[in-house]
Amino acid sequence: MNRFADELLRWFDHHGRKDLPWQHPRDAYRVWLSEIMLQQTQVVTVIGYFQRFVERLPTLRDLAAADEDTVLALWSGLGYYRRARFLHAAAKLCIERHGGELPRELDALMALPGIGRSTAGAILAQAHGLRFPILDGNVKRVLARYHGVAGFPGESAIEKRLWVHADEHTPAVRTADYTQAIMDLGATVCVRSKPACLLCPQAASCVAHRDGLTAVLPTVKPGKKIPTRAVAMLLLRDRQGRVLLERRGPTGVWSGLWSLPEAPDADAAPTAAARLARVRSIDALPAFTHVFSHYRLDVSPILFDHAAPLARVAEGTERRWCAPADLAALGLPAPVRSLLDNLPEITP
Structure with missing residues (x-):
């Protein structure tokens, strides 16, 4: 061994x-x-x-x-x-x-x-x-520090070197x-920030520990600015407490999940909601930001209580009015599930 x-x-x-x-x-x-x-x-x-x-x-x-x-x-x-x-x-x-x-x-x-x-x-x-051998993110960090391998581990040449070390060990x-x-x-122990080198069984032979490089190895990915998008999410809720959900398309973020209808912004929300149901009350809920790996999403949730389904807006495999008790059985994005779980009581 x-x-x-x-x-x-x-x-x-x-x-x-x-x-x-x-x-x-x-x-x-x-x-x-x-x-x-x-x-x-x-x-x-x-x-x-x-x-x-x-x-x-x-x-x-x-x-x-x-x-x-x-x-x-x-x-x-x-x-x-x-x-x-x-x-x-x-x-x-x-x-x-x-x-x-x-x-x-x-x-x-x-x-x-x-x-x-x-x-x-x-x-x-x-x-x-x-x-x-394996080479997940934790293992890459351990081996990059132990062998003093500089360069972003996601780059092909660097990853190839780390695979060699993973196999030999x-x-x-x-x-x-x-x-x-x-x-x-x-x-x-060999965590990203402030590794506990005094507790590490490999410290005596670790290049990064020896040369004071634990803060810079592994090399971080070259940074780029994450863009921001904005959207208004429409919470159309009928008198029975059911909320209108739509299944997202096969591509893009949250593909295939059930989510809320959307509008470009809060100003466009009433018009978009009126295409789906007859609405009476409008209430802007607290806005929030959801961060993806490649962009930030600024969400403005708009609640339309006492919404009445329109006959021309048919339910089916891609759209449905869903009771609170049925939500657990659906695949919902985390921020949408949180919104639905924390809706205020229906107003009289």
């Missing part, structure tokens, strides 16, 4: 995370689901979502058989909904091509939607104990524990 892995595993035996819900049992489906959920999301946030997901869809076959609304409702609030759609599509392909199981070959796993080399390696290492024994250990080290 190499020195890096040996020291890391000794640290893991005393300080590693061994009670995460996807570790008991640590089968391929649960590992896969956790890895997809953990992309761009912290463990503390994922735990509750993971437990609710596997309670409702405990097996890959259950996931494949579920409808999209069920999957997106379980995912609602985790963001990056493309992950959920890829998960769902991959499960269906496993039924069609792999006998209802995730394949145990790297190339076959990577051929499934949403599974890259690192995710595939994590599944094979943690579920089956096979020797495959991955042991042939206790591979599942090692994989969890290096992720844990990056998540709890």
Whole structure:
């Protein structure tokens, strides 16, 4: 066993995370689901979502058989909904091509939607104990600092160097524990800001620690200004408390989710609302900003109480009046769900 892995595993035996819900049992489906959920999301946030997901869809076959609304409702609030759609599509392909199981070959796993080399390696290492390296964000940070690798890890040449280091450190024994250990080290000790180097088992050999470079490694992505968009969200609510929802299109942000009708701004909101229902009262709710990875969305919510459905605005697969009790079963963007959960009481 190499020195890096040996020291890391000794640290893991005393300080590693061994009670995460996807570790008991640590089968391929649960590992896969956790890895997809953990992309761009912290463990503390994922735990509750993971437990609710596997309670409702405990097996890959259950996931494949579920409808999209069920999957997106379980995912609602985790963001990056493309992950959920890829998960769902991959499960269906496993039924069609792999006998209802995730394949145990790297190339076959990577051929499934949403599974890259690192995710595939994590599944094979943690579920089956096979020797495959991983290189998620935490591991990139650990290895960039340990080896003193400068340059943004998202660049092809830098990532290629880090993959070489990831492979050379991955042991042939206790591979599942090692994989969890290096992720844990990056998540709890070798963190992005103010790493706890005094607690790190690799500090004595770490280039960044030796040369005082922990604040600058890994190199951050070259910055660019995030644009801002504005929108008015229309909350059309009838006397029974039902709210009009529309399913978003197949592309763009929140694609396929149920959301609220929109207008370009608050001034245009009454006219847009009148095309969908007869409205009487208008109430501007507190505005808020929702930040995506590539832009900021300034939202002005406008409440139209006592809205009466127009006969010409038909309900169907893309538009529906939804009672509060039915919202939990729908895939809703997190800010829309929050809006609906916190609506004021209907005025007389």
